[in-house]
Amino acid sequence: MTWLKQHLPNDHPPVSSGSVGVLLVNLGTPDAPDPGSVKRYLKQFLSDPRVIEIPAIAWQPILRGIILNTRPAKSAAAYSKIWTDRGSPLADITSRQAEAIEGRFGENVIVDYAMRYGNPSIETQLNKLTEKGCDRILIAPLYPQYSAATTATVFDEVARVLKGLRWQPALRFVPPYHDDALYLNALADDLTAQVSALSFKPDVMLLSFHGMPQRTLEKGDPYHCHCQKTSRLLRERLQDRPEWEGVRFETSFQSRFGPAQWLEPATDDTLVAEGEKGTKRLVVAAPGFSADCVETLEELALEGRDEFLEAGGEEFAVLDCLNTSGSGIQMLETMVARELSGWA
Numbered sequence: 001m002t003w004l005k006q007h008l009p010n011d012h013p014p015v016s017s018g019s020v021g022v023l024l025v026n027l028g029t030p031d032a033p034d035p036g037s038v039k040r041y042l043k044q045f046l047s048d049p050r051v052i053e054i055p056a057i058a059w060q061p062i063l064r065g066i067i068l069n070t071r072p073a074k075s076a077a078a079y080s081k082i083w084t085d086r087g088s089p090l091a092d093i094t095s096r097q098a099e100a101i102e103g104r105f106g107e108n109v110i111v112d113y114a115m116r117y118g119n120p121s122i123e124t125q126l127n128k129l130t131e132k133g134c135d136r137i138l139i140a141p142l143y144p145q146y147s148a149a150t151t152a153t154v155f156d157e158v159a160r161v162l163k164g165l166r167w168q169p170a171l172r173f174v175p176p177y178h179d180d181a182l183y184l185n186a187l188a189d190d191l192t193a194q195v196s197a198l199s200f201k202p203d204v205m206l207l208s209f210h211g212m213p214q215r216t217l218e219k220g221d222p223y224h225c226h227c228q229k230t231s232r233l234l235r236e237r238l239q240d241r242p243e244w245e246g247v248r249f250e251t252s253f254q255s256r257f258g259p260a261q262w263l264e265p266a267t268d269d270t271l272v273a274e275g276e277k278g279t280k281r282l283v284v285a286a287p288g289f290s291a292d293c294v295e296t297l298e299e300l301a302l303e304g305r306d307e308f309l310e311a312g313g314e315e316f317a318v319l320d321c322l323n324t325s326g327s328g329i330q331m332l333e334t335m336v337a338r339e340l341s342g343w344a
């Protein structure tokens with residue numbers, strides 16, 4: 001008997017003969033850490049009007065004339081530092097998250113993963129699932145905090161692909177989970193285990209989220225509020241545990257891009273300010289990222305370390321994202337199971 005059948009009430013009508021697909025989706029990544037591949041990826045990513053909210057007529061000449069001729073070499077150098085023999089960490093970890101929960105919902109449920117930009121694309125993976133007979137598909141955007149630049153673009157792309165299908169599957173989406181106890185408890189347990197294994201006790205725990213232009217907040221995007229709420233609820237869970245006693249919690253926003261005003265305080269400025277004001281031991285966690293990627297492995301763990309130590313800090317560590325940790329996989333499994341309820 002499948003997991004889903006076990007959990008249905010006895011009088012539930014017979015299940016459909018089709019299968020159920022689960023598609024984990026993360027942001028995306030280049031195919032290789034070279035300027036050509038990074039250029040192709042950035043062109044797709046930065047042409048999305050939800051990511052860069054400047055009219056295409058003004059933005060495309062800047063993108064094609066300046067950004068795509070300068071940024072790929074710099075970004076490729078960053079990707080080269082974190083690339084592994086399994087490829088991009090973001091794609092590799094997301095694929096292993098899918099593998100880890102595959103088989104946990106019964107034989108009728110197929111789990112796979114996609115990258116919103118780059119490969120494997122949402123289009124390829126949705127076609128694969130429908131060809132395998134999935135007439136119901138659960139999409140899981142792996143962004144705990146909702147943003148139009150991330151969560152909404154997954155919906156847009158799924159809708160675009162489905163527009164081309166005569167026989168569309170039924171759809172569900174995992175909602176944003178920034179204040180979900182499943183997520184907060186998984187983070188609290190995982191971060192506590194990691195901090196206990198360090199050779200030093202931190203003075204400061206910096207929670208660093210990916211940044212966004214300040215005007216997205218002014219236009220009503222809930223992202224900034226979601227990040228602040230995650231920070232507050234996580235701090236509340238951690239501060240009573242002995243491992244965190246006396247630790248000061250701070251929140252910041254990383255990965256500033258372009259000349260516009262971004263959410264503040266910026267992570268790099270915060271690391272320098274902490275070092276300069278005498279903080280000696282600091283750890284960083286990036287709770288908005290479901291998987292380690294160039295932004296955590298290079299920008300935080302390499303660049304951020306230099307910034308803090310050069311400003312006077314002595315001990316520094318970046319904690320892993322939930323990735324394929326026991327707590328992370330348990331959270332994903334339970335979150336997916338909850339949304340699959342009744343679908344069998």
Ligand SMILES: C=CC1=C(C)c2cc3[nH]c(cc4nc(cc5[nH]c(cc1n2)c(C)c5CCC(=O)O)C(CCC(=O)O)=C4C)c(C)c3C=C
Pocket residue numbers: 027028029030042051052071075088090143147149150210211212213223255257288289292293294295
């Ligand atoms: C205007 C530009 C960008 C916005 C807005 C933005 C929002 C945003 N991004 C993530 C998550 C990730 N971003 C990643 C990489 C990345 N992001 C931008 C720009 C914007 N992001 C760029 C140009 C890049 C590429 C790297 C670089 O050139 O610096 C990644 C990692 C991808 C990887 O391959 O490892 C993630 C993950 C969120 C959550 C977000 C808004 C909430």
Ligand SMILES: [Fe+2]
Pocket residue numbers: 210255
């Ligand atoms: Fe980004």
Ligand SMILES: [Fe+2]
Pocket residue numbers: 255294295299
């Ligand atoms: Fe970055």
